Amino acid sequence: MKRWGNIASTICGGVAVAFLFGMLALTVADVVLRTVFSYSLRGVYELIELMLAGSFFLALPCVFLRDDNILVNTIDEFWPRSVPLLKRIALALSVATFVVLVWQGWDAAWDSYEFHDITADLGLPKFWHWTIVLVGMSLAALAALFMLFRGDDKGPDPVEPRIEDRV
Amino acid sequence: MSITAIGFAGVLLLLVMIFLRVPIAIALAASGFLGYAAIDGWTPALKMGGLVPYQMASAYSLSVIPLFILMGAVASRANMAKELFQACNAVFSGIRGALANASIGACTLFGAICGSSIATAATFSRVAIPEMRRHGYDPAFAGGTVASAGTLSVLVPPSVLTAIYSIVAEVSLVKLYAAAFIPGFVLAGLYVLTVWTVAWLKPKWIPRVPSMAWSERLRASIGMWKLGLLFFIAVFGIYFGWFSPTEAAAVAAFLAIVIGFATRAMTIRDLIDCMLETVYTTASILLVVAGAFIFARFIVLTQFPNELTKWAHLSELSPFWILMAVMALYIVLGTFLDEVSTILITVPITLPLVNAIGYDGVWFGIFVTVMCTIGLITPPTGMTVFVIQAQHPEIPVMRIYGGTLPFLAADFVLVALLILFPAMALWLPSIVGG
Numbered sequence: 001m002k003r004w005g006n007i008a009s010t011i012c013g014g015v016a017v018a019f020l021f022g023m024l025a026l027t028v029a030d031v032v033l034r035t036v037f038s039y040s041l042r043g044v045y046e047l048i049e050l051m052l053a054g055s056f057f058l059a060l061p062c063v064f065l066r067d068d069n070i071l072v073n074t075i076d077e078f079w080p081r082s083v084p085l086l087k088r089i090a091l092a093l094s095v096a097t098f099v100v101l102v103w104q105g106w107d108a109a110w111d112s113y114e115f116h117d118i119t120a121d122l123g124l125p126k127f128w129h130w131t132i133v134l135v136g137m138s139l140a141a142l143a144a145l146f147m148l149f150r151g152d153d154k155g156p157d158p159v160e161p162r163i164e165d166r167v
Numbered sequence: 168m169s170i171t172a173i174g175f176a177g178v179l180l181l182l183v184m185i186f187l188r189v190p191i192a193i194a195l196a197a198s199g200f201l202g203y204a205a206i207d208g209w210t211p212a213l214k215m216g217g218l219v220p221y222q223m224a225s226a227y228s229l230s231v232i233p234l235f236i237l238m239g240a241v242a243s244r245a246n247m248a249k250e251l252f253q254a255c256n257a258v259f260s261g262i263r264g265a266l267a268n269a270s271i272g273a274c275t276l277f278g279a280i281c282g283s284s285i286a287t288a289a290t291f292s293r294v295a296i297p298e299m300r301r302h303g304y305d306p307a308f309a310g311g312t313v314a315s316a317g318t319l320s321v322l323v324p325p326s327v328l329t330a331i332y333s334i335v336a337e338v339s340l341v342k343l344y345a346a347a348f349i350p351g352f353v354l355a356g357l358y359v360l361t362v363w364t365v366a367w368l369k370p371k372w373i374p375r376v377p378s379m380a381w382s383e384r385l386r387a388s389i390g391m392w393k394l395g396l397l398f399f400i401a402v403f404g405i406y407f408g409w410f411s412p413t414e415a416a417a418v419a420a421f422l423a424i425v426i427g428f429a430t431r432a433m434t435i436r437d438l439i440d441c442m443l444e445t446v447y448t449t450a451s452i453l454l455v456v457a458g459a460f461i462f463a464r465f466i467v468l469t470q471f472p473n474e475l476t477k478w479a480h481l482s483e484l485s486p487f488w489i490l491m492a493v494m495a496l497y498i499v500l501g502t503f504l505d506e507v508s509t510i511l512i513t514v515p516i517t518l519p520l521v522n523a524i525g526y527d528g529v530w531f532g533i534f535v536t537v538m539c540t541i542g543l544i545t546p547p548t549g550m551t552v553f554v555i556q557a558q559h560p561e562i563p564v565m566r567i568y569g570g571t572l573p574f575l576a577a578d579f580v581l582v583a584l585l586i587l588f589p590a591m592a593l594w595l596p597s598i599v600g601g
Contacts, residue, residue: 017442017443017446020442020445020446020449023234024420027413027418028417028418028421030414031414048413053223053225055449056223056233059447060450062450063450066447068450069190069192069193070191071185071189072188072548087188090189093193097193100213101219101220103217105217105218105221108214130221130224133221
């Protein structure tokens with residue numbers, strides 16, 4: 001189970017990294033072209049927005065698979081026995097939240113597709129943005145579900161050490 | 168149930184969920200959604216919930232966050248910290264407290280580039296604390312110095328936290344970075360004064376270290392060029408209007424990668440690790456931002472900020488006492504909430520109140536950020552203190568808290584200066600565009 005979690009985390013992280021690299025390369029290229037050749041790339045803002053969406057939403061499952069969520073764990077000191085149960089409740093709530101967001105997002109995305117919504121500069125169909133949003137959130141819901149049913153008496157532990165633990 | 172009562176119930180629900188270990192992003196989204204439904208009905212709440220994630224996919228201003236995080240990750244990985252510490256040590260060499268002040272100087276510059284107080288404290292706890300202990304410094308003071316100096320990274324521009332404030336408060340990031348410049352360096356200066364004061368009061372804690380030869384100093388100082396260049400591009404590139412914040416972040420991150428490879432301090436594997444670390448950290452932060460967007464819609468519906476402002480006017484409290492109440496709120500929240508969540512949860516409520524008593528949104532951004540630096544070193548959850556303790560388990564955590572106390576006093580001196588002289592934060596933005 002843990003291995004599958006790591007593989008999924010690496011794949012999602014890898015795709016998100018590709019989008020991040022695209023953001024970096026595009027912004028630097030735009031600055032260089034503008035400074036050296038006085039030429040500005042068209043639609044950079046829109047492409048950056050799309051790549052930011054890819055970099056964020058496709059890394060969302062990793063937040064759950066790596067147990068990287070930002071939370072307050074003060075209760076661990078006072079009531080340690082409750083932690084496994086609280087972890088499971090939090091994961092169940094996370095799944096429910098993402099399911100609602102995906103369900104409602106799907107309706108809005110379908111409207112965007114039917115009305116042929118496009119971006120102002122490049123004319124990109126906004127359905128692409130929606131696709132990234134919905135895929136990322138669906139995968140995040142699955143990741144939270146995976147952590148919920150990982151089958152561990154101590155409750156779900158991180159797949160990999162947290163950033164704080166590694167520093 | 169009145170709308171105000173629903174507002175209170177929503178905030179209470181949020182706090183309960185946070186205390187029960189629910190991820191802050193999910194707690195914000197769930198309480199915001201339920202509160203919205205209680206006021207406006209299920210159908211509008213569901214529609215709102217469906218649309219907010221798209222907001223995240225069309226917010227160019229958010230792109231500055233991953234790019235600055237990437238720049239920091241690369242600078243950390245490319246061993247720029249050690250050279251910087253040696254360079255700062257050369258600058259302060261011969262003066263009592265040189266190593267502690269070198270830590271403060273190095274944390275200021277490195278923290279500005281890195282943007283993460285945890286990463287800065289972690290990096291210099293490995294570099295500076297062993298050096299200070301080797302020269303006989305009191306371990307608690309050495310730990311307290313690095314834990315406190317690490318917090319400078321959230322204030323000195325370009326800071327990720329300031330970028331998050333600019334998004335939630337809808338204030339120009341260029342002006343915020345300009346506003347943070349003087350208070351950031353004044354705080355670093357106050358920390359240096361703190362070291363000298365402690366050295367004078369407790370000379371045994373800070374023994375004198377033999378001074379370096381001038382040739383050695385010059386050689387070590389040259390090691391500062393990498394981070395100095397990145398700082399110049401990232402900060403002055405924005406101030407001089409050469410780049411937008413996103414462009415400055417991208418150019419500086421790119422430059423950091425080039426320097427890393429050119430000096431053979433980084434490999435392709437390191438770069439991939441930095442990028443992975445960046446997307447993981449960004450996703451954690453932006454998830455909280457998404458939750459805060461949902462919660463903010465609920466707060467707007469409750470008219471909570473307006474009611475609070477009306478109450479403040481009716482109670483005839485002076486602006487000073489209102490500001491003291493706001494300060495107390497941030498001190499309390501800082502004891503258990505991380506700085507990103509603190510800003511995202513509170514600013515939609517506190518900013519209108521502070522605006523109503525005549526304080527500027529840019530000034531308040533700096534005030535809130537300074538309050539967050541205090542939260543990072545106050546018990547029971549002083550994050551930078553925990554980082555130091557994790558790497559130096561032989562120093563008890565309460566002793567490190569004790570070591571941060573003199574610096575905590577310096578933080579409060581800065582808060583007092585900001586209140587007494589708002590121009591300290593507002594002068595530079597008035598001459599910088601944006």
